[in-house]
Amino acid sequence: MMPRGWLSITARLSLAFAMVSVTLFTGVAVYLYRALDQQLMQRHMDELATKVVLVRHTLEEIASATDVADAMLRSPNTVSAPDRLHVRLLGVDGQLLFASDLVPIPTEVLGSPAPVAEVPSDFRVWKNATGDRYLATSAYARLGKPSMQPLLISVALDVREEHDVLLSRFGARLMLAVVSGTTLAALLGWLVAARGLRSVRRIAAAAARITSDRLHKRLDERTAPAELADLVHAFNEMLARLEESFSYLEDFSSDLAHELRTPINNLMGQAEVTLAEARRPEEYQLLLESNMEEYGRLSRMISDMLFIAKVGRYQMPLNREDVNVRSAIEKILAFFDALLEERGIEVALRGELIVSADRILLQRAITNLLSNAVRYTQRGESIGLVIFREGDGRATIEVNNPGPPIPPEHLPRIFDRFYRVDRARSHSYENSGLGLAIVKSIMRLHDGAATVSSVPGDLTRFRLTFP
Numbered sequence: 001m002m003p004r005g006w007l008s009i010t011a012r013l014s015l016a017f018a019m020v021s022v023t024l025f026t027g028v029a030v031y032l033y034r035a036l037d038q039q040l041m042q043r044h045m046d047e048l049a050t051k052v053v054l055v056r057h058t059l060e061e062i063a064s065a066t067d068v069a070d071a072m073l074r075s076p077n078t079v080s081a082p083d084r085l086h087v088r089l090l091g092v093d094g095q096l097l098f099a100s101d102l103v104p105i106p107t108e109v110l111g112s113p114a115p116v117a118e119v120p121s122d123f124r125v126w127k128n129a130t131g132d133r134y135l136a137t138s139a140y141a142r143l144g145k146p147s148m149q150p151l152l153i154s155v156a157l158d159v160r161e162e163h164d165v166l167l168s169r170f171g172a173r174l175m176l177a178v179v180s181g182t183t184l185a186a187l188l189g190w191l192v193a194a195r196g197l198r199s200v201r202r203i204a205a206a207a208a209r210i211t212s213d214r215l216h217k218r219l220d221e222r223t224a225p226a227e228l229a230d231l232v233h234a235f236n237e238m239l240a241r242l243e244e245s246f247s248y249l250e251d252f253s254s255d256l257a258h259e260l261r262t263p264i265n266n267l268m269g270q271a272e273v274t275l276a277e278a279r280r281p282e283e284y285q286l287l288l289e290s291n292m293e294e295y296g297r298l299s300r301m302i303s304d305m306l307f308i309a310k311v312g313r314y315q316m317p318l319n320r321e322d323v324n325v326r327s328a329i330e331k332i333l334a335f336f337d338a339l340l341e342e343r344g345i346e347v348a349l350r351g352e353l354i355v356s357a358d359r360i361l362l363q364r365a366i367t368n369l370l371s372n373a374v375r376y377t378q379r380g381e382s383i384g385l386v387i388f389r390e391g392d393g394r395a396t397i398e399v400n401n402p403g404p405p406i407p408p409e410h411l412p413r414i415f416d417r418f419y420r421v422d423r424a425r426s427h428s429y430e431n432s433g434l435g436l437a438i439v440k441s442i443m444r445l446h447d448g449a450a451t452v453s454s455v456p457g458d459l460t461r462f463r464l465t466f467p
């Protein structure tokens, strides 16, 4: 198992926040850095171009190349430039006419000079041996006397201070902003995620409070956030299923204990009475015989209960096959023959159908219905077995018998286990009240249904319907 909290959702979200913001911030920072770089460069170029124009003006006022240095020194516009700006003037044949300082910018780095009437557009960056960077350009200029050959102006700007240093400071600040922005975003992400996940923790706490004796509790689906509503709903449904099987088990075991108590008490009572004094062997034999009957009934009841329990948990394999219901019933009737004859009861079998069912289980269900019907039918009367299709096409097997109708208040519970309409009288020990419960279980396994109708003046009808 992963250690608890290892990359929790909160951690993942805040990591994601951090990643998104580092990408975003870095993008913005790079953009800003480049934009400033370009803006500054543009300004430097403008400055150099302006310088060229000023120097041209100064030169237009003189007539001879020998006056150039003088004029330049006199003109405040051109020379009192900051010392980061360097101006040189060369004659036609390359001789140096003026230099504002000693920075030797090689002519070959200057690119092509702008013609006399044009503003310079070819700017070059030059780096000297000590690492200083210069932006430089060149242009032709004319002296006041038009017949003279043009001069070459070259201007260079030391961009280290105003550009490189400034940019690197700006870059450092940007980096700091990116780092702190990212940290802040991660932190905020953490807070937001932790806050967002509060409802998860609340649900977990509520779920933790649900114990086996509080299975009726549900999580509140209305207050759950939309993303968790499905989860909460599923959880509640699981609780409902748990509660149902839990109470099923509870009822089951209490029913079982309840039903076992009476016969076992009876057995104990009889043994006690018999043991109270010396008896003749025939009496012991009688007792054991009666006990045997009771044991047999108990054993049947236990296996019935086991059957119902298995079916209730859907652990019964269903061997479906096409069953000819009529011939299945005929086989059952063969077993009932002697009993029917003894009771003087007729059976009328009508209809014929094939259903897909587990043959053994189907026979068991029909047997249970038939044995009930036999019990409640008077001598000389007749039990009906009808196989037919319902209006909607469902295969149906009906077992009907005349006799006292079942009071309507009992009808809804008649298929419950251990339910007998006349509890007192039915302790004749032959019936445990499990027969119809088994019928219902079998039909449920088949996705079918068992129903009953019993109204005064009509037959009591039990129906098995298959989907």
Ligand SMILES: Nc1ncnc2c1ncn2[C@@H]1O[C@H](COP(=O)(O)OP(=O)(O)O)[C@@H](O)[C@H]1O
Pocket: 368, 372, 373, 376, 401, 403, 404, 405, 406, 414, 419, 420, 421, 422, 426, 430, 431, 432, 433, 434, 435, 436, 437, 460
């Ligand atoms: N054909 C019927 N006519 C009248 N009552 C019936 C009929 N079948 C079942 N019952 C009632 O339903 C109860 C439950 O039946 P069942 O589950 O088979 O248990 P058991 O037969 O062991 O009593 C019976 O005790 C009886 O009261």
Ligand SMILES: [Mg+2]
Pocket: 368, 371, 372, 431, 434, 435, 436
């Ligand atoms: Mg029965």
